[in-house]
Amino acid sequence: MEREISSRAELIDALRLASELEHGLMAQYLFAAYSLKRYPYEGLAPDQLERVRRWASLITLVARQEMEHLGLALNLLSAIGGTPSFSRPNMPQRLDYYGRADIKLALTRCDLDTIERFQRFEAPDEITHPPKLSKPTNKEVVEPVDQKKAIQWCKREQEKAAGRAEVAAKITAPVGSELMKGAPHIDQLYGIGYESVQELYQKITLGFERLSQTMGERNLFVGNLVNQIYGGPSSPQHGTMNDLNQYGLDIIGVTDLASARQAIRMIVEQGEGIRVPPSYLPNTHFCIFTRIREEMQEHHLGSKAARPVVRNPMTVWQPDVCPRNEVSLIKNEHTLEVAKLFNRCYEVMLLLLLYLYSDQVKTREQTDALMDAAFFPFMTMFVRPLAEILTEIPAFDDKAGNAGPGFELSGDVILFPDLDATWTLFQERLDELVKGFNRVTKMGDPWLDLPGQRTGEGKHSLIWQRLDYLRQNMERLALDWQENWLNIGRTTEV
Numbered sequence: 001m002e003r004e005i006s007s008r009a010e011l012i013d014a015l016r017l018a019s020e021l022e023h024g025l026m027a028q029y030l031f032a033a034y035s036l037k038r039y040p041y042e043g044l045a046p047d048q049l050e051r052v053r054r055w056a057s058l059i060t061l062v063a064r065q066e067m068e069h070l071g072l073a074l075n076l077l078s079a080i081g082g083t084p085s086f087s088r089p090n091m092p093q094r095l096d097y098y099g100r101a102d103i104k105l106a107l108t109r110c111d112l113d114t115i116e117r118f119q120r121f122e123a124p125d126e127i128t129h130p131p132k133l134s135k136p137t138n139k140e141v142v143e144p145v146d147q148k149k150a151i152q153w154c155k156r157e158q159e160k161a162a163g164r165a166e167v168a169a170k171i172t173a174p175v176g177s178e179l180m181k182g183a184p185h186i187d188q189l190y191g192i193g194y195e196s197v198q199e200l201y202q203k204i205t206l207g208f209e210r211l212s213q214t215m216g217e218r219n220l221f222v223g224n225l226v227n228q229i230y231g232g233p234s235s236p237q238h239g240t241m242n243d244l245n246q247y248g249l250d251i252i253g254v255t256d257l258a259s260a261r262q263a264i265r266m267i268v269e270q271g272e273g274i275r276v277p278p279s280y281l282p283n284t285h286f287c288i289f290t291r292i293r294e295e296m297q298e299h300h301l302g303s304k305a306a307r308p309v310v311r312n313p314m315t316v317w318q319p320d321v322c323p324r325n326e327v328s329l330i331k332n333e334h335t336l337e338v339a340k341l342f343n344r345c346y347e348v349m350l351l352l353l354l355y356l357y358s359d360q361v362k363t364r365e366q367t368d369a370l371m372d373a374a375f376f377p378f379m380t381m382f383v384r385p386l387a388e389i390l391t392e393i394p395a396f397d398d399k400a401g402n403a404g405p406g407f408e409l410s411g412d413v414i415l416f417p418d419l420d421a422t423w424t425l426f427q428e429r430l431d432e433l434v435k436g437f438n439r440v441t442k443m444g445d446p447w448l449d450l451p452g453q454r455t456g457e458g459k460h461s462l463i464w465q466r467l468d469y470l471r472q473n474m475e476r477l478a479l480d481w482q483e484n485w486l487n488i489g490r491t492t493e494v
Helices: 008-036 046-079 094-103 112-121 145-157 163-169 197-215 257-272 278-283 285-298 333-356 364-390 419-442 462-484
Strands: none
Touching: 008 046, 008 112, 008 197, 008 364, 046 257, 046 285, 112 285, 145 278, 145 285, 197 257, 257 285, 278 285, 333 364, 333 419, 364 462, 419 462
16 A cells, blocks of 8 residues: 655655756756747747747746745755755656656757647646556657647636535545656655656645644744745845845745645646636646647747757766767867856856755855845856857757757755855855856857857857856956855854
């Protein structure tokens, strides 16, 4: 008989898995959004370009909300004494990496196949269940959801009271499923099985409720609220520019069963559309992807909306990727340097976020400044622009295909072990990024003859100018860190 969550350790494992899933979904959505065409010279008619730009905005919105879901999952984890984690596998991974949940981890350009895959990620169980009785473990293709059913789900304007109650009950009612097979986080004999993201959160909800009854809420919620990141009236940053709400992120703190339920409800409402008013359904992730799929097919843009970005671009062979034949190893030397810069910026951003979730000593001013460094400069001033540039430049020297952001991690994202050295180690990372940007801009400008890259002066391509602007910003950030952060937190003289 399948086990349910009955201990703190099992609940922590389930929440770490949820965090990993949200992180992986966010990276895939961002990759797809960045691959979409943006400029008139990329071969789309004006009305097509406007439509594709709108899709990019919608997918970026979904990715931002996945960031919210990751933050909520980490707050849930921290609230019960777990250690927040930003680790996840590199992509691609085989289809059964998460067992029968059919979550194929892959970085692919935004074509019809990709949108159909995303639509299935976010599909409510009512659309995808009942599952097939048998499913080959080596199968790498999953049938898309029934589009007619998806459109009906998203466009219904009202429900009978009994129907609403039935849908609302899905998040808490037990659902039978076979134990996951192949998922690295789930023990095949004693693990907590699930067949969809919705069911995973359902099991987590039941786990919180069961443990609150058996242990008592006070004994379950032992985490320090200081170690969570959240916005709104209860946040220490409320009313300031450092309130997360200023960044368009709606993340709450978790302190008890009621707030845990609220956090989980926010996740499943935005994603699958469970327990939401019918008027909100078009704004859920599932219905957004359903609408994009419908428009792609109607306007014949399934293969034309995105740039010719290769699948799963990677700077080196990461040992955990599988299957290897789905990896596109970047060979163009200039593009390779830009891709390495992206991965390093991405990793530093995750380290800054992980430090914010830690219990290492930090003042309110340090917390504010770290939030500024993680959310504004690294996300919007480095990670996103570098990702967009990568989708415009060639991955190879001898064949067609553009690169893209690989979101590569060389290992687990963990805190620096020595608090005294933390700030110096961050400084070293920033200094290395400065060197990397200098190296890229001094290698020359191989992009001048790419479409749309010549300016009136014709001296440098627009891509080179954007990289040089990022270089200047990174130099300023590194200098600011040296002047204001280097000796913060030290307990001994250096």
